[in-house]
Amino acid sequence: MERKEHWENVFSTKTEKEVSWYQDYPKTSVDYITALHLPLEAKIIxxxxxxxxxxxxxxDLGYTNLTLLDISAKAIERIKARLGEKAGKVTFIVSDILDFNPTEQYDFWHDRACFHFLTDAVQIQQYVAIVTNALHHKGNVLIGTFSDKGPKKCSGLDIKQYSQEHLRLLFEKDFELKGCFSEDHHTPFGTIQNFLFCGFKRK
Ligand SMILES: C[S@@+](CC[C@H](N)C(=O)[O-])C[C@H]1O[C@@H](n2cnc3c(N)ncnc32)[C@H](O)[C@@H]1O
Known part of the structure; x- marks a missing residue:
């Protein structure tokens, strides 16, 4: 099944709590972002x-320049419906990340459990080039993937597990590693998935 078809199917057939990655509040990501003390008008994707x-x-925290990119139009339809009027304050982009050709530069790039679906070395390098190109000079990145102690699949698809050193090497040309931490994500099914989060700053 093609990548897009897979994700359209997921978001058309499963409720939010029927997927392993569900969190009612993304505390790790929010804490990381707030600790950066970005201005509220910072461009966040x-x-x-x-x-x-x-x-x-x-x-809710008052950020005003938010963008969400996803391959699934259905996922975006769902979040727009949930946000209601507030959806007008977010820019939504339906695209495969590998086809993303940003027209502006972002101050902060967040990715939880998307990057790890790229398992092909050429596509992984393409992703790194896209982040590099999309990020403002001195912009920050937070990437969350399954760690080498985590699952080997997500949503039934193969993923690539990462270690701190592996992520550092992938991004080292243009990014300084600020730090990594591991997190046990408790899925709605009562299982645990070990994530690795690494934060980088554009050199
Ligand atoms: C495991 S879910 C994680 C969702 C969200 N980041 C979270 O933490 O709840 C992976 C998400 O990445 C999207 N996705 C997968 N491959 C993608 C790609 N190549 N380009 C853009 N989005 C993609 C899926 O549609 C899905 O929304």
Missing amino acids: DIGGGDSYLMDALL
Whole structure:
């Protein structure tokens, strides 16, 4: 099944709590963003944001320049419906990340459990080039993937697990590693998935 078809199917057939990655509040991501003390008008983009609650949380905190990109139009339809009027304050982009050709530069790039679906070395390098191109000079990035102690699949698809060193090497040309931390995500099914989050700053 094609990548897009897979995700349209997921968001058309499963409720939010029927997917392993569900969080009612994305605390790790919100804490990371707030600790950066970005101005509220900072340009923030969430890659593969799906219908997660990150946009809701950032809108509540007063951020005004938010973008969500996802391959699934259905996911975006769902988050727009949930946000109601507030959806007008977010820019939504339906695109495969690998086809994303940004027309502006972002101050903060967030990716929780999207990057790890790229398993092909050429596509991984393409992603790194896209972040580099999209990020403002001195912009920040937070990437969350399954760690090498985490699952090998997500949503039935193969993923690539990462170690801190592996992520550092991938991004080292243009990014300084600020730090990494591991997180046990408790899924709605009562299982645990070990994530690795690494934060980078554009050199
Ligand atoms: C595991 S979910 C994580 C969703 C969200 N980031 C969260 O933490 O709740 C992966 C998301 O990435 C999106 N996605 C997968 N591959 C993608 C790609 N190549 N380009 C853009 N979005 C993609 C899916 O549609 C889905 O919303």
